[in-house]
Amino acid sequence: MSIAGTRAWNAAQLAASTLLGTFLLLPVAALLLTLRWTDFEGGLRHPLLLPALRLSLFTTGTSLSLVVVLGSLLAWWIARNPGRPARWLEAVSQLPAVIPPAVAGVGLLLAFGRRGLLGGILAERGIALAFTTPAVILAEAFVSAPFFVQAAIASFRRVDENLLVVARTLGASPFRAFVRVGLPLASPGLLAGAAMSWARSLGEFGATLLFAGNLTGRTQTLPLAVYAAMESDLRAAQALSLIMVTVAFAVLLVLRRVAPAGAIPVPEARRA
Amino acid sequence: MLEVRVGRRLGPLDLDVQLTLGRETMLLAGPNGAGKSTLLRLLLGVSRPDRGRVSLDGDVLFDASAGIDVPAEARALAYVPQDYALFPHLDVLRNATFGLSALDRRERVARAGSWLERLGASHLLRRFPAELSGGERQRVALARALARKPRAILLDEPFASLDPLARQELRAALGGWLRDWRLPALVVSHDPADAALADRIAVLEHGRIVQQGTLQDLRLAPASAFVSGLTRSEPHR
Numbered sequence: 001m002s003i004a005g006t007r008a009w010n011a012a013q014l015a016a017s018t019l020l021g022t023f024l025l026l027p028v029a030a031l032l033l034t035l036r037w038t039d040f041e042g043g044l045r046h047p048l049l050l051p052a053l054r055l056s057l058f059t060t061g062t063s064l065s066l067v068v069v070l071g072s073l074l075a076w077w078i079a080r081n082p083g084r085p086a087r088w089l090e091a092v093s094q095l096p097a098v099i100p101p102a103v104a105g106v107g108l109l110l111a112f113g114r115r116g117l118l119g120g121i122l123a124e125r126g127i128a129l130a131f132t133t134p135a136v137i138l139a140e141a142f143v144s145a146p147f148f149v150q151a152a153i154a155s156f157r158r159v160d161e162n163l164l165v166v167a168r169t170l171g172a173s174p175f176r177a178f179v180r181v182g183l184p185l186a187s188p189g190l191l192a193g194a195a196m197s198w199a200r201s202l203g204e205f206g207a208t209l210l211f212a213g214n215l216t217g218r219t220q221t222l223p224l225a226v227y228a229a230m231e232s233d234l235r236a237a238q239a240l241s242l243i244m245v246t247v248a249f250a251v252l253l254v255l256r257r258v259a260p261a262g263a264i265p266v267p268e269a270r271r272a
Numbered sequence: 273m274l275e276v277r278v279g280r281r282l283g284p285l286d287l288d289v290q291l292t293l294g295r296e297t298m299l300l301a302g303p304n305g306a307g308k309s310t311l312l313r314l315l316l317g318v319s320r321p322d323r324g325r326v327s328l329d330g331d332v333l334f335d336a337s338a339g340i341d342v343p344a345e346a347r348a349l350a351y352v353p354q355d356y357a358l359f360p361h362l363d364v365l366r367n368a369t370f371g372l373s374a375l376d377r378r379e380r381v382a383r384a385g386s387w388l389e390r391l392g393a394s395h396l397l398r399r400f401p402a403e404l405s406g407g408e409r410q411r412v413a414l415a416r417a418l419a420r421k422p423r424a425i426l427l428d429e430p431f432a433s434l435d436p437l438a439r440q441e442l443r444a445a446l447g448g449w450l451r452d453w454r455l456p457a458l459v460v461s462h463d464p465a466d467a468a469l470a471d472r473i474a475v476l477e478h479g480r481i482v483q484q485g486t487l488q489d490l491r492l493a494p495a496s497a498f499v500s501g502l503t504r505s506e507p508h509r
Contacts, residue, residue, distance in 0.1 A: 160355075160357065162353045162355065162357040163357050163359060165313075165316065165318050165344070165351065165353070165357075166351060166353065166357040167359075167370070168316070168317075168318060168343075168344035168345050169316055169344055169345070169347070169349060169350060169351040169371075169417070170345075170370050170371030170416065170417075170420060171345045171346075171371050171373065171374070171420065172345055172370075172371075173343075173345055180370075181359060184361045185360070185361055
């Protein structure tokens with residue numbers, strides 16, 4: 001490439017980076033910069049905040065636990081089986097990431113709602129899921145699972161097959177080889193996947209609204225509280241949003257420190 | 273004694289092998305794609321033969337017609353792969369005690385420690401695999417495998433990932449150890465220089481044992497071009 005060509009290429013990269021970087025940062029900055037401190041304090045005292053925060057932490061914690069436990073087993077199976085069923089299951093596990101959340105909400109309602117595929121059977125046994133707190137957990141697990149499962153499959157695939165074979169010859173059952181070799185070696189990737197999955201779950205809105213509704217204290221999570229507050233008081237919505245951004249950012253920051261992407265656990269940290 | 277008679281069809285490879293291994297070291301040689309690694313996996317129990325029988329000192333490890341398939345963790349076969357497969361997240365001592373979970377902690381450390389010492393690796397206890405040289409890794413991998421008192425040992429290309437100097441040193445050391453341990457040992461290699469390690473050589477080509485015997489036997493009447501190539505070259509390292 002000529003000198004002029006190289007200059008143009010560098011300039012294009014710089015322009016694109018500046019443009020996209022600013023675009024991505026601006027809305028977050030606007031949340032922060034356009035809010036007066038007194039409004040923020042007012043937002044903190046907003047009656048919707050505390051129930052929504054409590055519910056969000058509870059439901060995202062529960063859905064994350066479900067996704068991590070079930071997702072790890074599923075991802076391990078997919079990563080260690082080369083066959084067609086595993087490939088199909090991998091595609092299925094990615095489906096919720098590409099369908100719109102509102103469509104997910106309709107689907108969940110048609111599956112678990114009172115007259116749904118499975119909901120009808122559950123209703124006969126007195127179990128109603130739709131518009132309850134468990135519905136929130138299901139909606140969050142549904143939309144966030146792909147993020148964890150994909151990261152887990154990728155990390156498990158990086159675990160050298162020979163290590164597992166040797167573990168077996170050293171007396172480890174397949175389960176023990178998974179726990180003592182597979183999990184620790186994949187843990188940085190699993191943590192990163194869990195963080196992404198949790199962030200997605202915390203921000204979940206559409207599927208929750210359609211499948212669980214917007215009932216304060218029962219199904220109104222933080223994003224729904226922001227939506228509800230928007231109707232009466234933009235400043236309160238902004239304060240709630242800022243709290244969500246702070247909580248999400250703090251957790252991601254902590255997880256990034258714990259899990260530098262792709263790295264093997266540091267020896268010194270293990271010894272401590 | 274390890275007695276093997278197994279068959280397995282895997283893509284283009286149709287493996288059909290009969291081998292008997294006493295308390296001796298056998299070199300399993302063969303060109304790439306001959307089925308050496310597949311055979312090891314069948315013996316270890318991580319992959320299942322279509323037909324045949326494998327027994328060790330009279331105990332059946334696998335018998336297709338009787339429906340016996342002893343799981344890998346219960347076969348008491350030691351395995352040291354080409355890259356030694358030390359667990360990167362565990363230090364040398366934890367690697368060496370990995371297979372000793374049935375013992376209490378003190379016994380575990382004593383047993384693993386004594387094997388590491390015999391193999392000249394006892395000064396590495398707190399080091400991690402990433403901090404070891406190729407030769408040190410091999411010593412630790414051998415100590416880890418032998419600490420479980422295996423009934424036979426399978427080594428896959430034991431010197432392939434070493435530099436020439438370490439290769440020469442460890443080949444001499446391993447030869448001595450294998451004679452001391454008196455275990456049935458199967459060493460997979462395509463390096464003619466490794467033939468000196470072995471009491472007998474078996475040559476695998478296209479899934480079949482085409483010839484077996486001492487180096488002298490093979491040299492006198494090579495059954496294939498591969499065998500004559502294998503035995504013609506003088507051990508040069």
